Amino acid sequence: MGVEIRVEGLRKSFGRQVIWEDVSLTIPAGEISALLGPSGTGKSVFLKNLVGLLRPDRGHIYVGGGDVPRLRESDLYALRRQFGVLFQDGALFGSMNLYDNIAFPLREHTKKGEAEIRRIVLEKMEMVGLSGSERKLPGEISGGMKKRAGLARALVLDPEIILADEPDSGLDPVRTAYLNQLFVDLNTRLGATFLIVTHDIGTARVLPDNLGLLFRRGLVMFGPREMVLSSTHPAVNQFFNARRQGPIGMAEEKDLAEVAAESAPQSMPAPIPPQLMPSDGGLRPAMRRPGEWLREHRVTPPPGSFIDDEGRNWLTDWDALAAQRQRR
Structure with a gap:
């Protein structure tokens, strides 16, 4: 099963440039989480801090009982065995098949x-649909x-945590959809904790927990x-609904008067789509x-939420849909 990642009071800067002041969150074990943000907000830097490639100015990163910024090099090396990292461009060696x-x-x-290595490599290649491409x-x-x-x-070292840095970068929408489905299927099969950094709003709306x-x-x-996609927070609402009006501008920093004028909640969030399901049924x-989180917190979903491409309403028809999938 996956491992929980708990981040407390993380601050990181490069010289005078502050990347973030105080980041705290818990990434649940065995779930798929996604981290988004405008360019330059330190998403890739965050991943590098998680695996100890960079050290924060202050704060804690607890992974499996160890505090990453405070581990000795030998312990850090051992802890990294728990991570599998998918780099933005694949980071393959061009001279190797x-x-x-x-x-x-x-x-x-x-x-x-080599016999055991071959078994593992072919198994992982089959998992990702690359059999025959060795x-x-x-x-x-x-x-x-x-x-x-x-x-x-x-995946070859059977990590408990899988980090993916903009895996959809450079892919067309169809290949992105296939990759998202692959993440869902791998999470179902392996039970690993997934953290995906992405700019793709379509991915963010249907893939993660x-x-x-x-x-x-x-x-x-x-x-x-459901909490994030139903939020009326100005920046959240603007970003996840890809709207021009809001505190996020063309530049990283906006005039303070402009920020104040845009700080009020914006328009209704877009409908929340159904979440991607495993392809095995x-x-x-x-x-x-x-809709469970919305009901627990008495939040009304945006109109049109949870209706799939076939017109089925996952709020009212979920029991029948779930039973139908499990009979496949």
Whole structure:
């Protein structure tokens, strides 16, 4: 099963440039979480702090009982074995074929024999839909295949936490949809904790269990998907509904008078779509009943929420839909 990540009072700066002042959140074990924000708000920097590649100015990052910024190098090395990282461009070695790229962590960090390595590599390649592509070079495959090869490599050490830095970058909407479905299926199969950094609003609205928004040197909000997508907070409402009106401008900083004028809640959030389901017809353990968070907190969903492409209402028809999936 996945591991919980608890972040408390994190501050990071580079010289005089403050990235964020005080970030605190808990990423639940075994769930899919997504972190978004305008460019330059430190999303990738946040991932690097989680694995100890960068150290914060202050604060704590608790992973499996250890506080990452305070671990000795030897302990940090051991803790990183719990992480699998999918880099933005796949970060494949251009001179190695896909098989050797994916086998690389096993050869570097374990004493497994080649027969065992082959079994593991082929298993992970099958998981991400790359069976039969072992001998291809990175230069011979598409961007989507490179992402999946990078994901297979992130999985070979059986990590409990999987970090993905803008996995949809450079992909068309169809390949992005396939990749999102792959994340859902892998989370169902492996039970690992997923944290995905993305700019893609479509991904953020249907994929994760939890959503977070970084903006203006801080974490504006982090919590269950339904909480964030129903929020009328000006920055959250603007960003997740891709609206021009709001505190997020073309530049990172806006005039204070302009910010004050836009601080009032904006228009109604867009309808909340149904969440992606596993492709095998089952249900993910981390999934909550549609609308459950809204009911618990007496929040009325935006009109048109939870209606899928076939016109089914997941709020009223969920029991029948869930039973139908489980019979497949």
